[in-house]
Amino acid sequence: MSQHPDQKLDGQPDPSRRKFLNTAAFAGLAGAGLSVGLSACKQEQAPAPGAEAPGAAPAAHATSAGVHLKPGELDTYYGLWSGGHTGDFRVLGMPSGRELHRVPCFVPDALTGWGLTNESKAIMGTKPDGSLKYTVGDTHHTHASYKDGNYDGRYAWINEKINSRIARIRLDYFICDKIIEIPNVQGFHGIFPDKRDPVDPAINYTTRVFCGAEFQVPLPNNGTDLEDTSKYRALFTCVDAESMEVRWQVLIDGNCDLTATSFDGKLAATNQYNLESGVHYVDMMSAERDACLFFNIARIEQAVKDGKYTTIGDSKVPVVDGTRAANKDPKTALTCTVSVPKNPHGVNATPDTKYFICAGKLSPTATVIEVAKVLDWFDGKLENPDQAIVAEVEIGLGPLHTAFDGRGNAYTTLFLDSQIVKWNIDAAIKFHGGDKAAQYVVDRLDVHYQPGHINASQSETVAADGKWLCVGCKFSKDRFLPVGPLHAETEQLVDISGEKMVHVADHPVRPEPHDFIIFKRELLSPKQVYTLEDFPHAVKLPSESGVFREGKKVTVKLTSQAPAYSLPEFKVKVGDEVTLILTNLDKIEDLTHGFAIPKYNINFIVNPQETASVTFKADKAGVFWCYCTHFCHALHLEMRSRMIVEA
Ligand code: K7E
Ligand code: CUA
């Protein structure tokens, strides 16, 4: 590992305070990682009220213009955010940071009726009794579909770690249209779409989504090998972007954490923090180096085609062998292991398409791995995969994730230092190559506090534009008015258009977003009214409304048009299984209606030209005033229908 150069910057904390994190201190640090981080950040000076954070440059080039938008002004970027263990997917306008929408996907949502309507339940997945299979979710990473190295506005995907699910979000309507559960794995964490096909040049867009599994389990996980932890394994998974079916899985040594893909479509990567396959955290930190594992997509798919795979338990998914023992010959290897300092975290592909950057987490370093050299190893032209490492430099304590400005600079979050470090990749490579005069650290900015993910406008594309950077801070501490024990998190906006980073705004957020992407609004053209014909059960005219009985099964069809439902009342009988189908015939934008049934625990909305349905047992006799919950009209409060349930 390279020695830390004198990368001290005027006015910055002495980097020597980072020096205590030498290899001998790792065990103690990880055990008390959080308290180390918190005490470290207490030492820093709190900014005076109204003053810029320490480390911020005078606002010469950067202003808050464009951040605080006047009424009616629109943002210039979309931000897609994970919600963490709220289980949702959020849409922000950037740079204002205004939250515009939450797209329900993995967990029920009371506003929209997601998890209650038949349509959403079919996407979420149900048990044989019709109830939801899962009601909790933990979203971490979201990325969107690509074409020619930039976003094409078709889809975004988001992972769900608790139950190992992946959801696809349609970016035309900002709705979740598909969720699947990944077989044979636990702790599905990293996710990244490919950017083009590794073989077919005509496929210059996303057709695969790669998913890394963090926790190792017995295979199959059905009660066998419960105590034999040497048999616990993790898999790397490829999901088809269109069908959302699992194409294949790769059995690996160790585990997967974050995932990244090369711009040429040839490689997927995952960083691995538990190459030791430990089951207790001390065991997971015993090795000095872990790895960044590369997958040769074309070879894996050829192996699947050639039938060189097995399956696990009841799963039909082909599983190829990506373990080190089976992949020693570079000419046939499916995987390539490049070592990185112990327990790394984020791995990110640079927008110039040349490098992957692994953040050190327990090591104060970033490792720069050259894509072309990894491909050289697969071609038998590089003796040792570690020769693909072109830089491994000290940047600060607790590096987690990295963003880019498209001008050759990387911005890495330092969790323990509560900082962002801006560093130049070429200079780091020069320094690593022996030029000790190369100053690779360009700037440091204190953030508040303990940052996790970071991303910049267009950072994950070839069109990285180096304008705005957002950082998700895991602790807000004193940053906002106190609201009891549960603190908001802090999302901070940084202007990165100049040499120095300038912190321009704080936003509290409900815990806890992890990853996010920020991209130009021109890349999307969402629709704001549905198409009636897209819903097979649509009630297309008010005259099609009514109560239709087949034995004990009753279908109630009705429509909404402000400020009335097509049925002012309808009758069913106790014991009926009622399916209520509601189509919103209003055609104009922003005219949504709700439908709530008191004492039946039912409420959902229908957007313009949308159809939704619910099915329930009429188990209580009486009169139930169904009413519109979504303010739609001056007579919104009068918008009702009377459900009469006869004994
Ligand atoms: Cu760093 Cu789940 Cu992306 Cu959180 S992980 S910060
Ligand atoms: Cu319809 Cu309120």
Ligand code: CA
């Ligand atoms: Ca480790």
